[in-house]
Amino acid sequence: MVEVVRVSGQDIAYRRSVGDGVPVVFVHGNSSSSRTWRHLLDGPFGHSHRCLALDLPGHGASPAAAAGSGVYSLPGYAAVLAEFVKATDAANAVVVGWSLGGHIALEGASALPDAAGFVIFGTPPVSTVADMPEAFLPNPAVQLGFTADVDADAALAYATSFLAPGATLDTSELVDDILATDGTARSDFYASLGTMRVVDEVEVVGALTRPLAILHGDGEQLISLDYLRRIVAPTLWRGDIQIMAGVGHAPQEENPAELAALLDQFISDLPK
Secondary structure, three states, rough: OEEEEEEEEEEEEEEEEHHHHEEEEEEEOOOOHHHHHHHHHHHHHHHHHHEEEEOOOOOOOOOOOOOOOOOOHHHHHHHHHHHHHHHHHOOEEEEEEEEHHHHHHHHOOHHHOOEEEEEEOOOOOOHHHHHHHHHOOOOHHHHHHHOOOOOOOHHHHHHHHOOOOOOOOOOHHHHHHHHOHHHHHHHHHHHHHHHHHOHHHHHHHOOOOOOOEEEEEOOOOOOHHHHHHHHOOOOEEHOOOOOEEEOOOHHHHOHHHHHHHHHHHHHHHOOO
């Protein structure tokens, strides 16, 4: 079910599951929406846990951000996330971030002091934008995530890059989300990387005191596993990157059952 909460002066649409267990907040990626989490929210995982999946401003059913507001940036999105967990009484949630959503979670970690833990995937922690050529694989589709005007062909190319090579999964909903996203969210976000101060994500991960899981699909087309393995993360779950077989950048679409199982295991391992 889709609901709306007022956050920082604007409406934020979100979906919630029927479960009432450990709260889990899902943060989607660039040009996506809460729809991408539907398999988890509607399946056994969502029946066990209190899942909340927001639509970032300008994505899904959330209205576009006001021009010049600075919302389309890591600090802007992180502020929305922090206010969202307060407004939905989910301050103690496990925060799950995919791609851009993982960067938002790291940006906002200091403003989420009661979060039980963090799970990120498709998210290479970077110190500055200078790390991006090492953190991201040389895939031309990456640039589409920073481009305001994306046509149907470009949206299909972008959506296809989310999946493991040779995947046969229907990408029509991924494409619909990309085309429905406010194009300014992409272009303003790109511009913000050169103009706004953001946290050093490598430093955040290195100083994190709460459990952190980093997942990675072995068919990932956008993120470098070699780079991820160089990250120092003292609270890293199981002491290593968790590799998911047969999936790429979007395991919530490609193998939601395995992702749900990993999330269940992570939650079970949280300090009591």
